[in-house]
Amino acid sequence: MKRLLVLSGKGGTGKTTVSSSFIEFAQARAIADCDVDAPNLHLITKMEVKPEVSDFMGAEKAVINPEKCIGCGQCAEYCRFGAVKSCGEVYQIQDYACEGCGICEYVCPQSAVIMKDDVAGRQELYKGETVFSTAALKMGRGNSGKLVTAVKLAMLKAAPETELAVVDGSPGIGCPVIASMSGMDLVLIVAEPSVSGKNDLERLIKTAESFQMKMGVCVNKWNTSPEKTEEIEEWCNVQGIPFMGKIPYDKEVLKAVNAGKSVAGVDCPARTALLQIYQNVRNELKYNKNKKEIIVMKIVVAAMGKEVAGHFGHCENFIFFETEENKIVAENSVPNPGHRPGFLPNFLADHGAEVIISGGMGGGAVDIFNERGVEVIVGAQGDAAAAVEAYLKGELISTGSICHEHEHAHECGEH
Ligand code: SF4
Ligand code: SF4
Numbered sequence: 001m002k003r004l005l006v007l008s009g010k011g012g013t014g015k016t017t018v019s020s021s022f023i024e025f026a027q028a029r030a031i032a033d034c035d036v037d038a039p040n041l042h043l044i045t046k047m048e049v050k051p052e053v054s055d056f057m058g059a060e061k062a063v064i065n066p067e068k069c070i071g072c073g074q075c076a077e078y079c080r081f082g083a084v085k086s087c088g089e090v091y092q093i094q095d096y097a098c099e100g101c102g103i104c105e106y107v108c109p110q111s112a113v114i115m116k117d118d119v120a121g122r123q124e125l126y127k128g129e130t131v132f133s134t135a136a137l138k139m140g141r142g143n144s145g146k147l148v149t150a151v152k153l154a155m156l157k158a159a160p161e162t163e164l165a166v167v168d169g170s171p172g173i174g175c176p177v178i179a180s181m182s183g184m185d186l187v188l189i190v191a192e193p194s195v196s197g198k199n200d201l202e203r204l205i206k207t208a209e210s211f212q213m214k215m216g217v218c219v220n221k222w223n224t225s226p227e228k229t230e231e232i233e234e235w236c237n238v239q240g241i242p243f244m245g246k247i248p249y250d251k252e253v254l255k256a257v258n259a260g261k262s263v264a265g266v267d268c269p270a271r272t273a274l275l276q277i278y279q280n281v282r283n284e285l286k287y288n289k290n291k292k293e294i295i296v297m298k299i300v301v302a303a304m305g306k307e308v309a310g311h312f313g314h315c316e317n318f319i320f321f322e323t324e325e326n327k328i329v330a331e332n333s334v335p336n337p338g339h340r341p342g343f344l345p346n347f348l349a350d351h352g353a354e355v356i357i358s359g360g361m362g363g364g365a366v367d368i369f370n371e372r373g374v375e376v377i378v379g380a381q382g383d384a385a386a387a388v389e390a391y392l393k394g395e396l397i398s399t400g401s402i403c404h405e406h407e408h409a410h411e412c413g414e415h
Contacts, residue, residue: 009200014220024264030159058120068112075104096140145175222246
């Protein structure tokens, strides 16, 4: 699974228009909205399943017990954030202004102040055929970077098998943007063809560069300023940042956005441009930062939980390991769907297996894997991930031992 992050230097540049179109073009089944201050991707994804909802706990906030408060005002005097206000004869905390420093608790002579965990936001995870992770931060709450990380991890943990995960990021260069970058394969920056748009783009690129992110740039509403668009394109070329394309101003985009639809479903010039940019992005995702093709491989281990199974057909589960440049980048365990003659090898090959690792395997299954061009490694044991790592280092050699006994052959799914 490749992970694409869509960002912009400021709000309103068309970032979500690009993200939502890419989601439809790719039929992406792993989606996240990391714009936790102003999430809006849900308006287009329109998930039909009910979400799993959880509270996001932020920093502690102060709370005054009015029963104990004698109205001495010391808490207000010492609070450097102006978060304590008098309310009749007692004092109250304005929770949006409280920074949780705890001074008011320390100075209160009546022990009327207590520090309490604060619900800083709400996280939602939709788990249908598509996994969609999103969240909204409450007014004045910090920790947006922490929440972005939680949103992204929730998506990755629940993501089904899919070629592309699309993450709609936050605008700007703040904490949530930085948090959204880790683990992404490519950052696509949507820029606006204006003086401030170019300035925002440069700031964002500088930020992404400091995290060694691979990037691409596209310009939205390019025909509102062809000169600035050309300037941005030339600047990207000089910087060695791939320019992915430009989207024209198109009234159909506005209509689609107002109808809560993705532009991918509307026949218009903006869609044509977006599709071209999408194809350029997909192509770019095949290469690493040094322009070398990324070697990806899908390795499956027949397993008992997390351990390599002794017998292929009777394993509990199959763990699909995705590897890139000889490193494991993702893993996904699926239960054994049950062995029937010739079924499992074809099932795994159909799901993209290029290598199968097992303890033992029947000769019939080996033959089918060979016919399907899947490399068979038998004789493995121990931790499944460790076996894959050993294979990637060239240290896991197949013993080639095939189960020939009738009962073994049956166990191994040979027939
Ligand atoms: S310091 Fe304590 S008692 Fe005094 S106003 Fe504040 S909460 Fe009330
Ligand atoms: S915890 Fe700190 S910021 Fe919050 S009300 Fe008390 S003194 Fe002010």
